[in-house]
Amino acid sequence: MTDRETTNMLVQYNYIHGNGDGILLCGFGYGTSVIRYNVLKDNAVPIPGYQKGQAGIYYVDLFGDSGKHYIYNNDFYNTRQYPKATFIGSAPGMNNTKDHAFVFNNNFFSTQDSPDLNPLVGRRVSYSHNNYFGGPLKPLDGEANALKDDPMFKGQLDTNPQFEDLAALKIANNSPLIGKGTAMELTGLNVAVATEDLFGVPISTNPSIGVSEPMNVAPAGTTPSSTSSSSTPSSSVATPAQSSSTISSSSSISSVPVDKSNRPMAKNRMAPFKVFAREHFYEYRKPTFKVTNRAKKVSKHTILIVVSVTKSANGFRRYQLSNGRFITTNSKFVKRLYFATKVSKLKVINHSGIFSYHSLKFLRQNRMKFYKYGSVLHIRKVVRYGLTTRLKLSNGSYITGNRLFIDHY
Numbered sequence: 001m002t003d004r005e006t007t008n009m010l011v012q013y014n015y016i017h018g019n020g021d022g023i024l025l026c027g028f029g030y031g032t033s034v035i036r037y038n039v040l041k042d043n044a045v046p047i048p049g050y051q052k053g054q055a056g057i058y059y060v061d062l063f064g065d066s067g068k069h070y071i072y073n074n075d076f077y078n079t080r081q082y083p084k085a086t087f088i089g090s091a092p093g094m095n096n097t098k099d100h101a102f103v104f105n106n107n108f109f110s111t112q113d114s115p116d117l118n119p120l121v122g123r124r125v126s127y128s129h130n131n132y133f134g135g136p137l138k139p140l141d142g143e144a145n146a147l148k149d150d151p152m153f154k155g156q157l158d159t160n161p162q163f164e165d166l167a168a169l170k171i172a173n174n175s176p177l178i179g180k181g182t183a184m185e186l187t188g189l190n191v192a193v194a195t196e197d198l199f200g201v202p203i204s205t206n207p208s209i210g211v212s213e214p215m216n217v218a219p220a221g222t223t224p225s226s227t228s229s230s231s232t233p234s235s236s237v238a239t240p241a242q243s244s245s246t247i248s249s250s251s252s253i254s255s256v257p258v259d260k261s262n263r264p265m266a267k268n269r270m271a272p273f274k275v276f277a278r279e280h281f282y283e284y285r286k287p288t289f290k291v292t293n294r295a296k297k298v299s300k301h302t303i304l305i306v307v308s309v310t311k312s313a314n315g316f317r318r319y320q321l322s323n324g325r326f327i328t329t330n331s332k333f334v335k336r337l338y339f340a341t342k343v344s345k346l347k348v349i350n351h352s353g354i355f356s357y358h359s360l361k362f363l364r365q366n367r368m369k370f371y372k373y374g375s376v377l378h379i380r381k382v383v384r385y386g387l388t389t390r391l392k393l394s395n396g397s398y399i400t401g402n403r404l405f406i407d408h409y
Contacts, residue, residue, distance in 0.1 A: 007067075008190045009033040013198055015166060017041040022059040025101075031067030034191050035060065036184075037198045037211050039166055041077040041157060044086075058089035062101050062125065069101040072184050073194070075169055075211045077157055078110040078117055078134075087117050101125045105181035107151055107210030110134035129182045131209045149176040151210060165363075170199060171212045178214050181207040195305050195322060200386050202272070272322065274337040274387055276404065277302045281333045283325040287311065287318040295325050301404070303337060305387065338389040338401040342382050343408065346391070348375045350405040356397035360390050368397045376409050 009032065016022050022043030025033050043059040059076055062069060076087045087108055101124060110117055113135045127140050131147040139146030152175040155168025171177055183205070186193060195203055198211040208214065277298050284293045287310050298304070305322040309329070312318055317329045328334060339346075348354055351373045357366040360383065371377065378394040382401060389401030399406065 007032045010191050011035045012037045012194065014038045015041070016043060019043045022061075024061045024063055025067070025069050026063055032189050032191075033067065033069050034186060034189065035069070035071045036073050036194055039075045039077060039169060039198070039211060042080050044080075044082055059087045061089050063089075068189070070104075070184060070186060070189075071101065072104045072106060073181065073197070073207065073209070073211060074106045076106060076108045077169070078112060079157065081112045082117075102184075103127045104129050104184060105207060105209050106130045107177065108132045108137055109151060110137055111156075129180065129209060131177055131180075145180070145182070147176065147180060147209065151175055151177050165365075166198065167361075167363075169210075169212060171208065171210065171214060173214045175208070175214065177209040179204065179206040179208060181209045183207060193323065196387065200388065202387060272305050272307045272387055273340070275304050275306055275319065275334050276337045277304070277333065278331075278335055279333050281328055283321065283323075283327055285325060287320075287326045288313045289316075289326075289328075298327070304334075335403065337403055338387075339382055339391065339403065339406075340384075340389060340401075343379055345409040346377050346379055346406045347409045348373055348377070348405065349407045354399055354405050356393060356395075356399050358397055360385055360398055362398075362400070371399070377406070 011023060011033070012035075016038060017040070022040045023035060023038075025031070025035070040059045060071060071088065078087075088103060103125065104127070108117070108130060111134055117135065117137060127146070128144040129146070130139070130143065131149060131151060132138050133148060133150055138148060152172040153168060154170045154172055155165070157166075157168055184193070184207075197203055197208075197213045199213075201213045201215060203213055277300050280300055281298050282289075282294045283296045283298060284290075285295050286293045289312065304319075304327065306319045307322050308320040310318050310320055310326070318326045319329050319334070320326055348371050353370055353372045353375075355362075355367045356369045356371065357363075358368050359366045377391075377399065380392045380394050380396075383390045383392060383398070390398040391401045391406075392398055
């Protein structure tokens with residue numbers, strides 16, 4: 001739930017299941033929320049106090065009289081036969097608000113014939129680039145760029161609400177959903193544009209529909225690698241890449257235009273990597289830093305994606321970010337988030353400790369051993385894993401290469 005009188009609320013990389021209502025967007029007073037890269041499964045179970053046999057109302061409930069809401073690249077997955085249930089509900093107030101809700105790039109899937117799963121539509125709610133498959137699901141009347149295709153999941157979630165292997169929802173490399181989404185821009189929100197899907201795979205310039213990108217698609221501005229990487233669900237917040245485009249009140253797809261002028265420059269490209277802020281500093285619109293070029297203040301520990309290195313007019317090296325802006329390369333202010341070269345020993349600096357895993361996939365069932373804060377670990381090698389790295393220990397297991405969890409001994 002994103003509650004009233006809140007703004008810039010972000011709900012991402014979650015598995016939400018077995019609730020009477022899934023997510024309530026309570027937009028009163030003011031409110032902005034972004035709901036993305038979540039799996040919402042069977043979120044309309046019977047609730048005590050409802051009429052006999054009646055289920056909950058909505059997987060996502062657009063409720064309130066104000067606020068922009070962006071609901072995109074989620075999987076709405078139904079395995080139950082409901083007498084009454086709706087994937088996305090729109091309260092009457094959404095027809096009167098001056099603001100808008102965008103429901104784009106979502107994958108609506110049902111294994112049952114529940115009659116009322118189709119999303120509701122309001123005057124201020126726009127649908128585009130969604131896929132509908134299974135049972136009676138179908139695109140809304142007049143919806144732009146909608147599909148009604150089998151998503152071609154690599155597996156299928158069973159009917160157990162505790163089922164956790166969401167890797168079943170990865171799409172095959174020949175899925176009809178690949179590249180059929182639209183890039184989202186979050187104008188007016190202090191929320192980063194997502195750079196990875198639910199499984200940690202970089203998002204393409206032309207995103208797919210739903211929570212999964214194919215394994216062999218490179219992120220924007222890079223060329224595909226000859227080897228694909230495995231992936232794992234992420235619990236981290238997306239990196240702070242901010243857009244400069246605008247949103248109008250139109251319900252067509254043109255209401256979310258992409259400003260290509262702020263995209264990273266093509267020259268001096270490299271394999272993207274993540275950095276984090278060691279101190280406060282600024283993003284700039286140009287590589288030559290002037291107060292008039294400042295775009296945004298970056299807080300300590302903010303995570304950013306670097307796509308290229310360039311120089312200012314006076315010869316200073318600058319990192320160019322995935323949002324097209326520039327930051328310092330000074331190690332006093334910014335540092336690579338993941339270890340990229342081998343070190344012999346590291347210690348755990350996360351006060352909650354870390355787990356090691358017997359696979360590069362950091363899933364709960366793959367955990368091997370817990371290492372508490374201060375533990376010293378012997379590193380055998382560094383393994384690149386998408387935009388991250390894994391460190392192989394002397395016992396053959398793997399730990400994160402994230403410097404916010406481990407550091408030099």
